[in-house]
Amino acid sequence: MKFKIAMFQPSDLLAVASADLECFGPKEAYPTAFFRQAHDMFGDLFYLARKSDNQIAGYLVGTINPKTGEAWVVVIGVRPEYQRQGAAGQLMEHLIAELIKRGVSSIILTVSPGNAAAAKLYEKLGFSRQAVIDSYFGPGEP
Numbered sequence: 001m002k003f004k005i006a007m008f009q010p011s012d013l014l015a016v017a018s019a020d021l022e023c024f025g026p027k028e029a030y031p032t033a034f035f036r037q038a039h040d041m042f043g044d045l046f047y048l049a050r051k052s053d054n055q056i057a058g059y060l061v062g063t064i065n066p067k068t069g070e071a072w073v074v075v076i077g078v079r080p081e082y083q084r085q086g087a088a089g090q091l092m093e094h095l096i097a098e099l100i101k102r103g104v105s106s107i108i109l110t111v112s113p114g115n116a117a118a119a120k121l122y123e124k125l126g127f128s129r130q131a132v133i134d135s136y137f138g139p140g141e142p
Helices: 010-028 032-045 087-101 116-124
Strands: 004-007 046-050 056-064 071-078
Touching: 004 087, 010 032, 010 056, 010 071, 032 046, 032 056, 032 071, 046 087, 056 087, 071 087, 087 116
Parallel strands: none
Antiparallel strands: 004 046, 046 056, 056 071
16 A cells, blocks of 8 residues: 655644554553654654545654764554555655665664564664663563
8 A cells, every 4th residue: 555655743643642542552652742742853754654535544753863863763653454554664765765865874763572563674674683672661571
């Protein structure tokens, strides 16, 4: 499926927060305010994957560390009904292309070792595993 990649706008706030809740559940979802703050801080690297009817299928928040020049994928989420249909890949490819334009040569992201689908996508995009950090996502969650 082909998705339209667009910039997040403040009017998308509740739809993105709802999508995040669907993606990660109440235990791991970000509070709604996080997405507003992400827009305020990293707005030019906050993208949405929209369906042809303009509904949000997924989102990605990226940033560039001003001290190191490395980029970071803060969060990427795709609503369950659109997973494995290309939204995450299209969001990542859009981000990578933008970062290359800006001269960024290193992108960091984290993924749970249990998320095999995401790890496979990242490997397909050229990422490699650097380390497993115990309790990175919380106690007992590497």
